[in-house]
Amino acid sequence: xxxxxxxxxxxxxxxxxxxxxxxxxxxxxxxxxxxxxxxxxxxxxxxxxxxxxxxxxxxxxxxxxxxxxxxxxxxxxxxxxxxxxxxxxxxxxxxxxxxxxxxxxxxxxxxxxxxxxxxxxxxxxxxxxxxxxxxxxxxxxxxxxxxxxxxxxxxxxxxxxxxxxxxxxxxxxxxxxxxxxxxxxxxxxxxxxxxxxxxxxxxxxxxxxxxxxxxxxxxxxxxxxxxxxxxxxxxxxxxxxxxxxxxxxxxxxxxxxxxxxxxxxxxxxxxxxxxxxxxxxxxxxxxxxxxxxxxxxxxxxxxxxxxxxxxxxxxxxxxxxxxxxxxxxxxxxxx
Numbered sequence: 001x002x003x004x005x006x007x008x009x010x011x012x013x014x015x016x017x018x019x020x021x022x023x024x025x026x027x028x029x030x031x032x033x034x035x036x037x038x039x040x041x042x043x044x045x046x047x048x049x050x051x052x053x054x055x056x057x058x059x060x061x062x063x064x065x066x067x068x069x070x071x072x073x074x075x076x077x078x079x080x081x082x083x084x085x086x087x088x089x090x091x092x093x094x095x096x097x098x099x100x101x102x103x104x105x106x107x108x109x110x111x112x113x114x115x116x117x118x119x120x121x122x123x124x125x126x127x128x129x130x131x132x133x134x135x136x137x138x139x140x141x142x143x144x145x146x147x148x149x150x151x152x153x154x155x156x157x158x159x160x161x162x163x164x165x166x167x168x169x170x171x172x173x174x175x176x177x178x179x180x181x182x183x184x185x186x187x188x189x190x191x192x193x194x195x196x197x198x199x200x201x202x203x204x205x206x207x208x209x210x211x212x213x214x215x216x217x218x219x220x221x222x223x224x225x226x227x228x229x230x231x232x233x234x235x236x237x238x239x240x241x242x243x244x245x246x247x248x249x250x251x252x253x254x255x256x257x258x259x260x261x262x263x264x265x266x267x268x269x270x271x272x273x274x275x276x277x278x279x280x281x282x283x284x285x286x287x288x289x290x291x292x293x294x295x296x297x298x299x300x301x302x303x304x305x306x307x308x309x310x311x312x313x314x315x316x317x318x319x320x321x322x323x324x325x326x327x328x329x330x331x332x333x334x335x
Contacts, residue, residue: 001270002044005277009037012285025114029086030284032118033079037277040072043153044274050151062151063142067132069153070180074125076276077191080238082121083284084195086114088202095209128183132176141173154245154269181249188246195238199231237283241276244269 012034021027047065050058136142206227248265 001274001278002041002048005041005275005281006038006045007278008281008285009034009041009277012281013038025086026090029079029083029114029118032121033076033083033280033284034277036072036075036079036122037280040069040076041274041277043069043072047151047153058151059142060137063136064133065151066153067129067136067180070132070184071125071129073184074128074187075122076280077187078121078124079118080280080284081191081194081198082114082117084198084202084234085117088198088205089114091202091205091209095205125187128187129180132180135172136176139172139176141176154248154273178253181252185246185249188242192235192239195235199234203227203231234283237279241272241279243272245273 013031016022016027016031016034022031043065047062047069050062050065244265248262248269251262251265
């Protein structure tokens with residue numbers, strides 16, 4: 001599953017780079033989401049390799065690999081929220097431009113806020129995990145990190161040394177272990193609620209956008225139904241991907257990790273959490289309108305333009321601001 005995630009996220013990154021669309025406002029959030037998924041998949045693969053090929057410094061490497069992987073978990077959550085927020089803001093800007101003729105300064109301000117949100121999605125996870133790196137390594141918590149499956153991501157258990165010896169170092173390791181679980185659970189909850197709220201707002205805004213034209217034909221109603229389906233589909237996919245891992249985190253805080261439910265969730269988690277990059281590739285990437293439009297545009301270029309003109313068109317289209325399309329097509333960014 002980790003290899004499929006790496007392949008899926010890499011396909012989005014390679015296609016965006018090949019089409020020179022990384023700087024496009026519609027594609028940039030998806031590009032960074034795929035980038036975080038790619039790093040997360042590589043962490044999964046690195047943990048599997050360390051598990052199958054033990055080294056002399058395995059405990060130290062695995063401890064820091066777990067903390068690094070959690071950075072990309074939280075970053076993937078935040079970039080998913082960032083992606084849905086950009087979809088909503090893109091629709092809102094087009095709605096305001098179409099009805100109220102919003103000046104260009106407002107559009108530029110929205111773009112600036114989007115860049116800040118993108119940077120924060122990388123910076124916040126790193127800052128949250130700084131205590132785990134600093135205090136954990138200084139207290140030699142990796143010495144209590146010798147579980148059989150310690151190198152596999154999200155297989156950490158309560159540090160043995162922290163439970164047996166009430167030393168200051170053991171207390172720090174115990175606190176860092178609980179802190180890591182708390183960061184994961186809280187970031188998932190906040191991200192999931194944020195996705196629900198943003199997509200619900202986008203659904204209502206899209207309905208107002210379409211009805212503002214004064215005419216609802218079969219195409220408009222079909223688009224509304226598709227948007228409503230996506231509003232349900234996106235959070236369900238996000239929840240199903242991480243629900244086993246979230247339940248595992250709760251079980252680690254409440255019951256013994258030797259229960260049958262815990263072992264079953266470990267197997268289920270390996271199939272869902274490790275597939276993050278693959279699911280995001282399919283759900284947010286190859287079914288998304290911006291990528292389909294790029295694909296259609298590239299096909300037209302092959303038939304009608306020389307290589308020089310195609311390269312120039314890609315460059316100018318990636319730097320030019322997007323115009324406000326008609327209501328029937330504007331909501332397709334949510335698809």
